Amino acid sequence: MLERIVRRTVNKSVMFSLVTMLNCSVQVPSKCTFESDKNTPACQSYQNTFGYDTSVISTKDSIGESVDSQLATQDIVPEESNLPSIYTKVSLAIPSVTVEIKGLNPIWGKIVSIDYTIKNNQESAVKPNYILISQIEGYDNKYFKKIPLSLTTKIIDSGKSFSSNCIIPTGFTYSEATAGKVEDVTIAFMLFDEKDIPMASYAKDYDLSGK
Numbered sequence: 480m481l482e483r484i485v486r487r488t489v490n491k492s493v494m495f496s497l498v499t500m501l502n503c504s505v506q507v508p509s510k511c512t513f514e515s516d517k518n519t520p521a522c523q524s525y526q527n528t529f530g531y532d533t534s535v536i537s538t539k540d541s542i543g544e545s546v547d548s549q550l551a552t553q554d555i556v557p558e559e560s561n562l563p564s565i566y567t568k569v570s571l572a573i574p575s576v577t578v579e580i581k582g583l584n585p586i587w588g589k590i591v592s593i594d595y596t597i598k599n600n601q602e603s604a605v606k607p608n609y610i611l612i613s614q615i616e617g618y619d620n621k622y623f624k625k626i627p628l629s630l631t632t633k634i635i636d637s638g639k640s641f642s643s644n645c646i647i648p649t650g651f652t653y654s655e656a657t658a659g660k661v662e663d664v665t666i667a668f669m670l671f672d673e674k675d676i677p678m679a680s681y682a683k684d685y686d687l688s689g690k
Contacts, residue, residue: 563603587654593645593647596640615664
């Protein structure tokens, strides 16, 4: 009888120990907290007591170290800080515009695209962002149109020039009744960078008759 009691006591003790270990294994992640001053798991004591592996919740495993190493050695491309704040050697030319005639008597239509050339003689690269139709003959200066430039125009190195055609979003409407003789209409343009700083200007008489 005594032997049976001892066996039952031993078995119960072993079972209790196993259950305790299993419960701790399941509950470790929820019980694991970090000490702010040491940055180590407070649940480390569980591992010392029951001997199971907590490496899966380590705060500094090999993967983390690899990621940290990659972040530390990753090349960081700095923002360009040497762009001019005042432009004195950038030129703009708009040799021609394309129009679509919408009506006659009086003639009216839309400027739908422009041909442009930007030349950079600054000592550093420039970033033109858009061209503004700032004035058209017969209209006040409140009538203007912003023309975004393509991405290929966005950086022009020192000593280089860039020429292209640019579509005007929704077009720029004009009328003979306001502009006067459409065969000879003065239009002024301005070039701006991404910070809305004026870079260059240009004005010319254009034939908007569509002939």
